[in-house]
Structures are given as C-alpha cells and as structure tokens.
Amino acid sequence: MPHQESAEEVVPLLERGIKVVDISADFRLKDASEYQKWYGFSHPAPQLLAEAAYGLTELYRPRIASARLVANPGCYPTGAILALAPVVKEALIEPDIIIDSKSGVSGAGRTLSQQSHYAEANEDISAYALEGHRHLPEIVQELKRLQPGQMASVTFVPHLIPMTRGILTTCYAQPAPGKLAGGKKGAEELQELYLDFYRDEPFVRVVASPPHTRHTSGSNLCLIHPTINPITGKLVIISCIDNLVKGAGGQAVQNMNLMLGFPETAGLQALAIYP
Numbered sequence: 052m053p054h055q056e057s058a059e060e061v062v063p064l065l066e067r068g069i070k071v072v073d074i075s076a077d078f079r080l081k082d083a084s085e086y087q088k089w090y091g092f093s094h095p096a097p098q099l100l101a102e103a104a105y106g107l108t109e110l111y112r113p114r115i116a117s118a119r120l121v122a123n124p125g126c127y128p129t130g131a132i133l134a135l136a137p138v139v140k141e142a143l144i145e146p147d148i149i150i151d152s153k154s155g156v157s158g159a160g161r162t163l164s165q166q167s168h169y170a171e172a173n174e175d176i177s178a179y180a181l182e183g184h185r186h187l188p189e190i191v192q193e194l195k196r197l198q199p200g201q202m203a204s205v206t207f208v209p210h211l212i213p214m215t216r217g218i219l220t221t222c223y224a225q226p227a228p229g230k231l232a233g234g235k236k237g238a239e240e241l242q243e244l245y246l247d248f249y250r251d252e253p254f255v256r257v258v259a260s261p262p263h264t265r266h267t268s269g270s271n272l273c274l275i276h277p278t279i280n281p282i283t284g285k286l287v288i289i290s291c292i293d294n295l296v297k298g299a300g301g302q303a304v305q306n307m308n309l310m311l312g313f314p315e316t317a318g319l320q321a322l323a324i325y326p
C-alpha cells in the first residue's frame with residue numbers, strides 16, 4: 052500500500068495480534084519528525100517506530116525473527132545498504148559517499164504518471180530527485196546504525212531508465228587512510244572482506260565482475276561487486292537487485308519466513324517474472 056495509508060491499516064492489525072511486514076515506508080524511519088519532512092504527513096503511530104524491525108534480513112536477522120512489526124526496506128536502500136554495509140561497518144571508508152542508482156519503471160508502481168508513460172520513459176534516461184529522494188534518510192539512518200561514531204554524508208542520485216524491473220547501484224567512496232593495501236592487493240582484500248561478510252547468506256552473492264540487472268531479474272538475489280579504481284584509488288561497489296523481489300515482495304517473504312519459523316528461502320527459489 053502507499054505510504055501514510057499503510058500505517059493506518061497496520062495499527063489495527065497489530066492490535067489484533069497479527070504480525071505485519073509493511074512494505075511501505077511508514078515504519079522504516081526511527082525519527083517521527085522525518086515523516087513530516089520527507090513524506091509530508093504526521094505519523095499516526097510514532098510509538099511503534101522504535102519497535103519496528105528494519106527488514107534488511109542480512110543485517111537484522113535475529114530482530115526480525117522475533118518482531119511483530121517489520122518495516123520492509125525501500126528498493127533503492129536495499130541495493131545501496133547491502134553494497135556499503137561491509138566497508139561502513141569496518142570503518143574502511145571516509146564518510147563522504149556517492150550512491151548512483153538506476154531503476155526500472157516498475158519502481159514507481161502501477162499508478163499512472165506522466166514520467167512512467169511508455170512514450171516518456173522509452174529510449175530515455177534521466178536523473179531525478181536531485182534535491183533529495185525520500186529513500187535518502189533511510190539510507191543515512193541505516194549507515195549510521197552500522198557505524199554510530201561517524202556522520203555519513205551521502206550524495207544519492209537516482210535515475211529512471213527504460214526497463215521494466217531492476218536496480219543497478221554504483222557506490223563511490225574514498226578509502227580511510229591506512230586501512231586497505233593499495234592497488235590490486237587492496238581490491239583482493241576488499242573482495243575477501245565481502246565474501247566473508249556475506250558468506251552464509253542465501254540471497255547475497257559477491258561476484259568477480261560487474262553484475263547486470265538481468266542476472267537478478269525475477270529472483271531474490273542481490274549481487275555485489277566491490278573493487279578499487281586503480282587510477283584514483285577510490286572504492287567502487289556495484290550492486291544489482293530486482294526492485295520487485297529483493298527490493299520489495301521477495302524480501303517481505305524472506306522476513307515473513309523468519310517471523311514464522313519457516314526456512315528462510317521458502318517460496319523464493321522460483322523466478323517471479325510478471326511483469
């Protein structure tokens with residue numbers, strides 16, 4: 052459901068003892084005042100914000116398993132936070148981060164709008180929300196939770212591209228001094244760190260070459276390729292998800308499985324390919 056309308060439906064469900072995975076943004080942000088600022092409404096149940104588990108399964112598995120309310124992450128934050136979590140948690144980068152994301156048109160939902168008309172979106176690519184996208188506070192909140200001592204400064208620029216589904220995110224950051232070796236050895240260390248961080252994850256794969264959105268289309272996978280630019284020394288971390296699966300309904304099922312004690316991968320091994 053759309054944000055704001057979802058919160059009003061969720062509260063009575065919780066009162067009836069029903070566990071909820073909310074796919075809207077309504078319980079993702081911990082600070083109620085952010086809803087006024089970014090979504091233009093006053094939150095109807097701010098007392099639930101602290102309780103809601105942020106539903107990025109790979110980071111909050113135990114909390115999600117025991118939660119009665121899970122705030123399923125936004126599509127852009129899922130790809131961006133999974134791409135950045137290992138280096139932010141280990142404080143391997145300077146806190147000035149650039150996140151460039153490209154999303155297929157289904158990211159805007161089915162509601163009609165001029166920007167998602169075929170004739171507007173086809174054979175076109177454009178950046179939007181340069182003044183600040185609604186997913187920015189969510190990304191910043193979660194990066195800060197991974198590294199509470201650091202003030203993350205995040206430049207997030209989303210783009211709309213002419214494909215049905217998928218998000219490709221490229222993150223750029225300066226390595227913190229003295230934390231990683233230079234050159235090829237540094238890139239290998241980085242790859243090892245990511246392989247280790249996501250070792251037991253059923254839906255995250257660290258890959259040796261830049262992933263394509265088609266590699267995740269219809270699946271609950273997130274593919275991540277971390278590397279270091281040999282010319283500038285900057286970290287470049289690329290992730291791919293399907294916005295409608297790991298970025299939305301698939302991750303919601305993954306969280307539901309945990310909350311109900313089912314195998315985490317139940318129902319998620321076949322491809323979901325409509326639209």
Ligand SMILES: NC(=O)c1ccc[n+]([C@@H]2O[C@H](COP(=O)([O-])OP(=O)(O)OC[C@H]3O[C@@H](n4cnc5c(N)ncnc54)[C@H](OP(=O)(O)O)[C@@H]3O)[C@@H](O)[C@H]2O)c1
Nearest residue numbers: 052053054056074075126157158159160161162294298299
């Ligand atoms: N699209 C994505 O990639 C994505 C990813 C992550 C999260 N989300 C979030 O998921 C939510 C839904 O997004 P979407 O892309 O699926 O949007 P959508 O295609 O526009 O669908 C919204 C759905 O909500 C229903 N709805 C609207 N108001 C309702 C109400 N008052 N009571 C019951 N149902 C109502 C609509 O029903 P009708 O069709 O009958 O109007 C429609 O089925 C949003 O909060 C969005 O931010 C979307």
